[in-house]
Amino acid sequence: MGQLIDGKWDRAWYDTSRSGGKFERDASRFRDWVTRDGQPAEGRTRGFKAEPGRYHLYVSLACPWAHRTLIVRKLKKLEDIISVDIVHWHMGENGWTFLSEDGATGDSLFGSEFLHQIYTRAEPTYSGRVTVPVLWDKQENTIVSNESSEIIRMLNAAFDEWGDASLDLYPEALRGTIDETNALIYPNVNNGVYRAGFATKQDAYESAFDDVFRTLDQLEERLEQQRYLTGNQLTEADWRLFTTLVRFDPVYVGHFKCNRQRIADYPNLSNYLRDLYQVEGVAETVDLFHIKHHYYGSHPTINPTGIVPKGPAVDYDAPHDRARFG
Numbered sequence: 001m002g003q004l005i006d007g008k009w010d011r012a013w014y015d016t017s018r019s020g021g022k023f024e025r026d027a028s029r030f031r032d033w034v035t036r037d038g039q040p041a042e043g044r045t046r047g048f049k050a051e052p053g054r055y056h057l058y059v060s061l062a063c064p065w066a067h068r069t070l071i072v073r074k075l076k077k078l079e080d081i082i083s084v085d086i087v088h089w090h091m092g093e094n095g096w097t098f099l100s101e102d103g104a105t106g107d108s109l110f111g112s113e114f115l116h117q118i119y120t121r122a123e124p125t126y127s128g129r130v131t132v133p134v135l136w137d138k139q140e141n142t143i144v145s146n147e148s149s150e151i152i153r154m155l156n157a158a159f160d161e162w163g164d165a166s167l168d169l170y171p172e173a174l175r176g177t178i179d180e181t182n183a184l185i186y187p188n189v190n191n192g193v194y195r196a197g198f199a200t201k202q203d204a205y206e207s208a209f210d211d212v213f214r215t216l217d218q219l220e221e222r223l224e225q226q227r228y229l230t231g232n233q234l235t236e237a238d239w240r241l242f243t244t245l246v247r248f249d250p251v252y253v254g255h256f257k258c259n260r261q262r263i264a265d266y267p268n269l270s271n272y273l274r275d276l277y278q279v280e281g282v283a284e285t286v287d288l289f290h291i292k293h294h295y296y297g298s299h300p301t302i303n304p305t306g307i308v309p310k311g312p313a314v315d316y317d318a319p320h321d322r323a324r325f326g
């Protein structure tokens with residue numbers, strides 16, 4: 001763990017000393033948009049035109065935020081249009097690395113050793129965290145975006161000339177409900193598990209823990225009435241929840257101490273999780289080896305021995321009961 005300060009790598013764990021033991025996630029810094037016509041997105045000055053072969057994703061298979069982008073790339077059938085490199089699961093004192101073992105690909109564009117070199121290639125004096133996912137522009141040699149919630153919107157809309165235009169994960173009619181759902185789930189669940197796991201004071205942990213389970217309880221109720229979060233159509237809100245749910249029992253219950261109950265103990269959420277997992281193409285994006293080894297192996301303040309638990313046994317391929325909604 002560490003970050004870049006004026007383009008130099010600095011090895012330091014998250015500093016929670018100024019926030020009463022609370023983990024506070026920094027906002028992503030690269031916020032440009034790829035658009036169909038190359039016009040800058042609203043409020044931006046630089047434009048990036050959607051073109052096949054021009055863009056590249058750097059992801060970790062362990063990371064729930066990066067995982068969103070892999071799922072949308074897969075569902076929108078953009079695998080031949082947008083290339084991908086996978087970092088190594090271990091995030092140590094140099095941050096994410098391109099060690100090409102265990103299914104990690106290395107950096108196919110530049111042969112870099114570390115992800116932070118991609119950041120300084122884009123901005124030599126960059127200061128901030130070096131996170132995945134990264135959407136890289138091979139033409140302008142720069143980072144377009146390192147914000148997953150925005151990258152998935154670009155993949156959903158900008159590349160329809162080549163991808164599956166019939167699938168819209170952010171349909172006009174549902175935008176209000178999707179935004180509201182995301183606004184509930186992001187702080188309380190997606191980031192809630194991190195706030196619990198990275199807290200360094202008891203009260204910070206407990207308040208995050210309560211947020212996680214209060215919200216999961218609400219979602220469990222919502223999924224009693226309908227197949228997906230916003231009704232009977234799968235949207236980005238579902239995929240954003242999915243990447244947290246699929247990691248929950250294998251990692252967040254133990255490593256992040258979110259152990260009031262498992263997803264397996266929620267009838268609707270667990271069936272819903274399997275329903276989503278079984279959507280064609282999605283299982284291939286889920287790598288429980290990278291997921292478990294990354295978390296348990298990369299956070300020495302939480303798990304100093306780095307031992308990776310053997311369990312639990314999860315079978316996301318088991319039948320689900322969600323087809324009852326039609």
Ligand SMILES: N[C@@H](CCC(=O)N[C@@H](CS)C(=O)NCC(=O)O)C(=O)O
Pocket residue numbers: 001002027028060062063064065066095129130131132133146147148149
């Ligand atoms: N808001 C970002 C968050 C990305 C993020 O925090 N990724 C984690 C991996 S799960 C990371 O790379 N962390 C490295 C660090 O914080 O140093 C997004 O959604 O894209």
